[in-house]
Amino acid sequence: MNVSLYIAKRYLRSKSSNNAINIITIIALIGVILGAAALFIVLSGFAGLKDFTLQFSTVIDPDLKAASAIGKSYFLTEEEAARLNQIEAVDVYSKIVEERVFIMSDNKSYPSAYIKGVDHNFTRVNVVDSILEQGTWFQDKTNQIVVGSGISFNLSFGVLDYNKAISMYVPKPGKGQIASAEKAFNTVHAVNVGVFSINEKLNDTYVFAPLSLAQRLLNYEPxxxxxxxxxxREGADIAVVRDQIQGVLGSKVVIKDRAQLNDALYKMLNTENLAVYLIFTLVLIIALFNVIGSIIMMILDKKTSLNTFFNLGVTVKDIRKIFFFQGSMMSIIGGLVGILFGLLLSLNQLYGPMALRVFITPTLPYPVRIKIINVFIVFFTITVLGVLASRIASARITKQLVRDF
Known part of the structure; x- marks a missing residue:
């Protein structure tokens, strides 16, 4: 067995004759345990919060979306539609028309809405029943619409409110002077049959309508x-299917997956996750200063023994290794205990009694997700910082120190 490692284990297990050094060592070990536990709990909590946030943002996002690469629209030929139907990994697809519209109802206006015209397959691509707050989904090839709860609130209309006319306007394409409002805008009149609720942004933005209504409003071809x-289909390889769809539709479309459709949100969440990790890593660094202090105090306490080792022929390098191993083992053991403690608290938040959980609201426990990668991240961070701290502390041992006693 390595002599330095053997002595380091003995020093780690044994108590010092100086009670102050024992207390400092215990405080250093507790600091590492709490720092590791805190980092693991925060990463698990943030992972849960990320999933909780994305489930509302992606509830109406498809697996893949082929949007126009140039301009706002493109033409889908019958041949292309037939070839898309032949792709086995595609369960179903829905044709979409999307554009900004101006909505009016009883002299109230709403200029920042977007109409999303969808065909009859849309309810198979997305589970619309889960987002409906009131009413029902519209019938195809009608003037029925389903609006977000924010739009419904701002324009003060509800479901099947026939006393309030709902009109949607889109500017007509063309050049020259505008002679009248009627000639400047395409207009359709609609009746609201449902109100959906997803998140604040989508609730204030979208109006779902039949594809034919949206095409008529925008002067689009069928x-x-x-x-x-x-x-x-379940288990489909997204990358392979993306290439197949691209091969059918060509360069006129850009194909994005669910993550790319929410790239701004993903970037924000990932940036926040990194910021939280760096902040708590800084807390760990501060905690590991106690480890450095503990090792230095141990070096001073063991000066007599170190002098004996030196006289017996042990090199200064090997003496440094004793305290390097001791500090590293303290950090690794403290990190493992801290991860275990954090894991138990996270499991309690997921499966423990309601009385012992932390709640965001009276009925909603704070979301937590336990990820194996976070265990490795915390352990790697603790190990690297602990090794660096031990290296710094053990470097205090010099030939002059162990010889001149």
Whole structure:
């Protein structure tokens, strides 16, 4: 067995004759344990919060979306539609028309809405029943619409409110002076049959309507669309299916998956996750200063023994290794105990009694997700910082120190 490692284990297990050094060592070990536990709990909590946030943002996002690469629309030919139907990994797809509209109802206006015209397959691509707060989904090839709860609130209309006319306007394409408002805008009149609720942004933005209504409002041809949304079969390889769809539709479309459709949100969450990790790593660094102090105090306490080792022929390098191993083992053991403690608290938040959980609201426990990668991240961080701290502390041992006693 390595002599330095053997002595380091003995020093780690044994108590010092100086009670102050024992207390400092215990405080250093507790600091590492709590730092590791805190880092693991925060990473698990943030992972749960990320999943909780994304489940509301992606509830109406498809597996893949083929949007126009140039301009706002493109034409889908019958041949292309037939070839898309032949892709086995595609379960179903829905044709989409999307554009900004101006909505009016009883002299109230709403200029920042987007109409999303969808065909009859949309309810198979997305589970619309889960987002409906009131009413029902519209019938195809009608003037029925389903609006977000924010739009419904701002324009003060509800479901099947026939006393309030709902009109949607889109500027007509063309050049020259505008002679009248009627000639400047395409207009359709609609009746609201449902109100959906997803999140604040979507609730304040979207109006779902039949594809035919949206195409009529925008003067689109029957085969002119803004995008196609795909639902893939379970277990399908997204990269392979993306290439197959691209091969059918060519360069006129850009194909994005669910993560790319929410790239801004993903970037924000990932940035926040990194910031939280760095902040708590700084806390760990501060905690590991106690380890450095503990090792230095141990070096001073063991000066007599170190002098004996030196006289017996042990090199200064090997003496340094004793305290390097001791500090590293203290950090690694403290990190493992801290991870275990954090894991138990996270499991309690997921499966423990309600009285012992932390709640965001009276009925909603704080979301937590335990990821194996976070265990390795915390352990790697503790190990690297502990090794560096031990290296710094053990470097205090010099030939002059062990010889001149």
């Amino acid at each position: 085969n002119q669309i803004s995008a196609i949304e795909f639902k893939l």
